[in-house]
Amino acid sequence: MIHPSQEYALDPKRAKQVLKELGPETGRKFLETMYTIRAFEEKAEELYGLGKVHGTMHLSIGQEASAVGTSNAVRKGYDYLLNHHRGHGHCIAWGSDIDRMMAEFMGKETGFCRGRGGSMHIADIENNNLGAQGIVAGSLPISVGVGLSIKLRQTDQICLVIFGDGGSNEGAFHESLNMASIWKLPVLFLCENNQYGMSMSVKRSMNIENIADRGASYGIPSRIYDGNDVLAVYDAVKWAADTIRSGKGPVLLEAKTYRWRGHSKSDRQLYRTREELKEWQALDPIPRFAARLVEAGYLKDSDVETIRAGAYQTIENAVAYAEASPEPDVATLMEGIYA
Amino acid sequence: MIHPSQEYALDPKRAKQVLKELGPETGRKFLETMYTIRAFEEKAEELYGLGKVHGTMHLSIGQEASAVGTSNAVRKGYDYLLNHHRGHGHCIAWGSDIDRMMAEFMGKETGFCRGRGGSMHIADIENNNLGAQGIVAGSLPISVGVGLSIKLRQTDQICLVIFGDGGSNEGAFHESLNMASIWKLPVLFLCENNQYGMSMSVKRSMNIENIADRGASYGIPSRIYDGNDVLAVYDAVKWAADTIRSGKGPVLLEAKTYRWRGHSKSDRQLYRTREELKEWQALDPIPRFAARLVEAGYLKDSDVETIRAGAYQTIENAVAYAEASPEPDVATLMEGIYA
Amino acid sequence: MLEKFPVNPPAPEGRVITCVEALREGLRQLMEQDPSIFLIGEDIGVYGGAFGVTAGLVDQFGEERVRDTPISEAALTGACVGSALTGMHPIGEMQFSDFVVLAMEQLVMQAAKIRFMFGGKASVPMVMRLAAGSGTGAAAQHSENLENWFVHVPGLKVVMPSNAYEAKGLLVSAVYDGNPVMFFENKLMYKTSCAVPEELYSIPLGKANVARAGKDLTIVATSIMVQRSLEAARQLAAEGIELEVVDPRTLNPLDDETLVNSVIKTGKLLIVHEAVQTGGFGGEVAARIAASPAFGYLEAPIRRLGGKDMPIPYNRNLEKHAVPQVEDIVEEARKLVRGAY
C-alpha cells in the first residue's frame, strides 16, 4: 500500500514553485507558526497533566501543516473561520492572540471567552474567527448561513469550515454541502482526515476510501492532498479559495493527515498500532518543511533552531500571561447569556 | 431533452422476458392492483372533498407502477416494509387489507391503527408492514435498525424502505445509507423520485441529476429505472432484492416517476406547468401495462375493463365497510400509549 | 431599532384581519424597511408556506430574500444561525413545529449558547417561526406543542402570540431583540381575526398581558388557549363568575410580576395550555407562583389544564378530547371557583 501522504504528495516541481511564490519571509513565518502550534499543544498537555486546566482537550500535534497552510491561503480576519474541536492550531494560524488563547484554556477572565468557553470553544469574533465547536459537524450548518450572509451582503469573503473524517458521517455534512452547492455559496469545506474519529478508523466508519469523493453527491468539486506537507496544503486551499471567489460555489477539500496523541486524555489508544503511529511520525510536517526551507536556502540550520526556540518562548510568555490573569469573578457568573 | 421515463426505459427484449416470467395470472394481478390503488386514491380525494375525512393526505396517482412492481418483487409479509407519507399505494400492493385501510383513513375503530393514525400512519404490523411516516426520511434510520435486527437474528429477510426525492436531502439519508453500507445490512433503499418535494423541484433542490448517484458516497450499488413501467420496476427491485439477499449489503434504487395531483390538498401547484403534467400523464403506467398484457395475449380489452371495474368495486366495498364501522370510543382515548 | 415603532398602539376598530394576514403584513413591512431581514424555509416561496403566511412575498422580494430550502431542517436552521452571526436578521420557518426535532442541535447547542460560550461577544439575532398545535387532523407527527423544551434552554427566548394583534407586534420585537427567538404560531389561531394597526408597532418581549380583568380566578393561558379562556370567561360571566385571563406572551423571559399580582388579587390559579401537561410550561408557572408571595394568598390548589399525556390521535373526536376545549376550561374554572378542590 502506498502511504496516503505519498499517494497524494504534491508534485515536486509544483512544490518548488509554491515555495518560491511564498518567499523566505513567509516560509519562515509558516515554520514559526507550526512550531508555535506544536509548542502550544505540548504545553496544553503539560498543563492538563499538572491539573492546571480541566475538562477535555483535543491536541493537533502532527497536524500543524494543515492549520498553517490553510489559514494562510485565505484572507485571515477578512474571511471567516468556523473551527472544530481539534482547533488550537487553526486558531493560532489564523493569527488570534496566543496569550488570550492560553488564558481561555486556563479559564481566565482575560481569555477570548472570559473563561466561559475553554479549549473547545475558543473564538476571536473580532477577527472573524467564529469559534471552535464541541459538536462534531456542528459548524457545517452554520457555514451555510455564513456563506449565505456573504452572498446577501455581496462581499467577496469566503467561509472556511473545518471538520474531521468522523464529522463527515453526520447528517449535517450532507444537508450543508447540498445547500451550499445549490446556492453556490462561498464555503470552503475542509476535512482533516486524520484517519480516526475518536476510536473509529475511517476504514470502519465508511465503505469508500476518500471523503472528498462525497463531493460528487452535491456537484461540489473536491481535491485530496498530503495534509502533512504545508506546501501541498497551501496550494490546495489557495486553489479552492480562488475557485470559490470566482463564484463557482463551494469546494470540498480533504487533507490526509494523522493525530499523534490520543483523541483526548482518556484515550488508551487500543484501536491503533504503534507501527502506524511511527509511520506517520516519520512524516512530521515540521522537520519536513524545515528541511525544504534549508534546501531552498531560505534558512540555515541554526535559524531553524532559533525559530523553534522562539516559538516555545512565545508559549511560555502566554502561560505567564494566563497565570497572571484573574479568574472570572463569580459575581459575573450570569453575564453574556442574552444580548 | 429525453424524457426521464424514456431515458431509463427498460430494454424491450428484457421487458418481454420479464412479462413472460410473470405469466398471465401475475400480470393480471399487477394490473388489478394498479387499478385498485388508482381507485383508492380517487376515492380518498372524493371523501376528503366531501369532508368525510380530515387532516391531510398525499395521493400517489400516477405512481402506481412503482408500488406494484416493488412489493411484488420482494416477499411481502416475510420481508419488512417501511413506508412513507405518500404510502397508500405501497400498502395496497403489500397486500394489507383494504377495508381496514379505508377504515383507518376514515378514522374508524376498525382501521389498522384504530383511527389513531390516519392516512399518514397506516401500518399492518402483523404482515411486517411497519407503517407509513409523517416525517420526511424518518423511516431511513429505522431501516438501519430493521436491517441490523435481521442480521443479528440471522434470517434471510430484507427491509424495503420507501422515500422521496425530497427525503434524500435530509441528513438521515446520509447517516442511514452509510451505516447500512458499512455493516452490509439487508436494506433496499427505494427512492421514488417524482420530481418534486412539495413545491421544490429536484432541479432546484440538488445540483446533480440522479439521486441514485449518491449511492457512490457509501459504496452502495444503485440503479435508475422508469418508475412508470411496472415491468421495469419489478425487474430492478428483483435485482436489488437478489443482490441484497446474496449478502452484498444495501442497494439504492431510484424510480423516475411523477405525481399527478398536488402535494396535498392545499397545493395550488404554481411551481409546475400544465405541459409538464400532461407529458407525464401520457406515460400513465396503467394503460401502458394494460396494452402490454393485451399485446402479449394475456388479456382481452374487455378483460381490462372487467378488472378496472372490479377494482373500483373493491374500493366501494371498502368505503361501505368503513362507513359502517364504529368511531373509536372516547373512553379508549388513552389506550395504546405504553406497553 | 425598536424605538422607531410605537409600543402597544391601540388597534383601530375597523381594521380586522386574520392572524395569517397580520403576520404576512408584518413580515412585508419589516423587509421593506430593513434589507438585513430575509425569510428562509421550506415551500415559503411560490407555494406561500404550508399555511399561507408568506404567500406573495416572493413576488415582491424575490427568491434571494424569500428563500425556499430543500427538506433539510438542520441546515436551514444553520443558515439562520450563521447569517445572524454575521450581520443578517434571518426569519426561519419551521413548516410544522414538529420538524424542529431535526434542528435541535443548531438551536440548542449553537444559537442558544454561542453568545455565552464566546464570552458575550457574539450575537445571533434570528427568529424561528414554528406552526404548532393540533386540531387539523394531521395526527401525532404534525401536531406538537414543544415550546417548553425551549423555555428550558437559556439563551433562547420563547414567544407565543395569542391573536393577530399580538402576533404582528411580538414579531417586530422578536426580530429586533438581538437574541434567537422561538416564535410559536398556533395553526388554529392563523384563521382567527381581530383589529390590527396597519403600521409597524412593537409589543415588548417579557411583558404579560392581562387580556381580561376579573376577581374570582386567574387563568394563565398561552396561544390559542387565551382565546378559549376568554370565551370561557364570557360564558362564566353569565353565572356571575369573573375570570381574569393573563397571557404571558413571552414564556421565557416570563413576566412573574404580572402573574403574581393577578394571583394575589384572585387567590386562585388555573393554568391552561395545549401542550402535553406533564413536563409542560404549566409546571413552570405553578412552581413560580407556589414559590412567590402569591403562595400565601392561594385559596385553593393550583390547577393545570394541559393537553392529555398522549400523542395526538387522528380521529377528529379523539383529537378534540386530547386537548383543552372551551367547555373543559369552563368546567375546571367553575369547579375551582366553587371550591371543589
Place this chain on the structure above:
Amino acid sequence: MLEKFPVNPPAPEGRVITCVEALREGLRQLMEQDPSIFLIGEDIGVYGGAFGVTAGLVDQFGEERVRDTPISEAALTGACVGSALTGMHPIGEMQFSDFVVLAMEQLVMQAAKIRFMFGGKASVPMVMRLAAGSGTGAAAQHSENLENWFVHVPGLKVVMPSNAYEAKGLLVSAVYDGNPVMFFENKLMYKTSCAVPEELYSIPLGKANVARAGKDLTIVATSIMVQRSLEAARQLAAEGIELEVVDPRTLNPLDDETLVNSVIKTGKLLIVHEAVQTGGFGGEVAARIAASPAFGYLEAPIRRLGGKDMPIPYNRNLEKHAVPQVEDIVEEARKLVRGAY
C-alpha cells in the same frame, strides 16, 4: 421476564462497587442471559465508552453485540428503534447526553409514538443510556441535563438512577419494560460507590424511593442531587433538622403517591435538580404537589433549587456555581425549615 429477578433485594454489606462497575456488570449479565440484548453506540467497543461503562464487553460478546457506530446519532438511534420494533432489545449509548439533540426525531417522533400511532399494535422496547451533567469542565456543549424534554414526551419513560445500586436494578427494569426508556446517568455519579448485589435484580419503574426519612422538610431530588441532598441531611441533622429525601427514580411515570405522602408528613417541599431550573422537572413536581391533597398541608412556599438559567461555563469555579452544591442545599433547606420564606 422481569419475574425472574429479585425486586429491591438488600445490598450485601461488603460488596461496594462504583456506578460504572454496577452498570457494566448489569449489562454483562443481561447480555449473558438474553441474546436479544445488544449494545450500540459511539466508541463503546475497544475504547470502552467515553466513561468506561462498556470497557471489556466487546472482548466477551464480540463486535456484533457491542457495536461501535460512526458519528451518526440519528442513525444509531434509528438502529435501536428499528431493531426493537422487530424483536431485539437494543441498549443505545449517547456518549454525552448533549448529543441527543441530534436524535430527537427518532426518539420523539418515532420511538415514543410508534405504538400509539399504530393503534397499540407495535412495541419499541429499547433503552437509551445518556451520560449527563456538568462538573467535568467540558463546558456548554458537553454538560446538559435534558431529562425534562423527555418527561414531556408521552410514550417515553424517563429513568434517573441516583447511585450504583439504583443504576443496576433500574437498568434491568428498563430493558424489560417493553417501552422506549431514556436512562440518564450522571457523570459525577459514575465514580461514586455503594453496596450492590452481585446477581441481576430489578427496581420497578414508577416507584419512588424514600432515601432518608425525616419530619421537617421533604426534598425531592434526582440523580446525583440525591447524594448531595443526603449529605446535606447529614449536616443539618447536627442542627436538629431532619430532612426526608425522596428519589423519584422514574421521572415519567412519576410516583405521585410517595411524593404527596411525604409532603403531607413534613409540610414543606424543596425540589433539587441539576438541570436548568426554568422549564425543568422541578416545575412538574411543584405543580403536582400544588394540585394535590398535600397542598392543604403546605406550611411554606414550595421551593426549587435547580441549575442556574445559563449554559454551563468552562471555568471550574463558575461551573460549580452554576449548579446546586451541598452547601446550597443546606442553606436552602435550613431557610425553608426555619420559616424564612
